[in-house]
Amino acid sequence: MRRPRGRRSGLRPRRGGPWRLLRDLVVVVLVALLVSWGVRSFLVRSFYIPSASMEDTLQIGDRIVVNELVPRFADLKRGDIVVFxxxxxxLGYGGQGEQDLVKRVIGLPGDHVSCCDADGHLLVNGTPLDEPYLLLPAGQARASLTDFDVTVxxxxxxxxxDNRNHSGDSRAHQTGPYAGFVPIDHVVGRAFVITWPIDRWRGL
Structure with a gap:
């Protein structure tokens, strides 16, 4: 059987006018929003730094992005900066607003952490800890003015x-819940980049 003349075989573009274009744009926007929501909910989150406890590494007003796959699917390491x-x-009983904190991991499960050796260094499993990120007053050699000796x-x-003299961290809560330790299941994720302000954009 012959095909009628003037007809071409194969697919032809469908025509729907401006309404079809509008529908496609709406679908693209909705998909983009869903992907963005999924990334924000399950992969990364942004946090604002309200205090000086992590200076000079993190400063008041910085915004950081946290990888939420850590520690769910990847192990934490000493030196990681975590939000928990x-x-x-x-943060004080009865506090309102954000109930998240940001600190640096010093001891992992099983570690023996103490302060300090004769040179003022923290000891982790008997080895002095090199801490180039510390912010200490001029002339202070000790990495902590508070002595402690714990096994995680x-x-x-x-x-x-990092701003060791101005941080309410594990040392300050040894008489409270969990004896100053942070349960790993309280960790939201590992901070990996400063995104704001622009002049401080850098990896962690």
Whole structure:
């Protein structure tokens, strides 16, 4: 059987006018919003730094992005900067607003962490800890003015701020819930970049 003349075989573009274009744009926008929501909900989150406890690494007003796959699908390491939910009372009882904190991981489960050796260094499993990120007053050699000697229990972390004399960290909460340790299941994620202000845009 012959095809009628003037007809071409194969696919032809469908025509729907401006309404079809508008529909396609709406679908693209909705998909983009869903992807963005999924990324923000399950992969990364942004946090604002309200205090000086992590200076000079993090300054008041910085915005950081946190990888939420850590520690759910990747292990934490000593030196990681983590955001975690208040283990109980660190921000004051009855507080309102954000209940997240940011500190640096000093001790992992099983680590023996103490302060300080004769040179003022923290000791982790008997080895002096090199801490180039510390912010200390001129003339202060000790990495902490508070002495402590702890062994980190399973499923927990020992955390401290970089601005060591102005950080309410694990040292300050040894008589509170979890004895100053942070349960790993309280960790929101690992901070990996400063995104704001622009002149401080850098990896962590």
């Amino acid at each position: 939910d208040d283990p109980g009372g660190w 229990p399973d499923g927990a972390l020992w955390v401290m701020g």
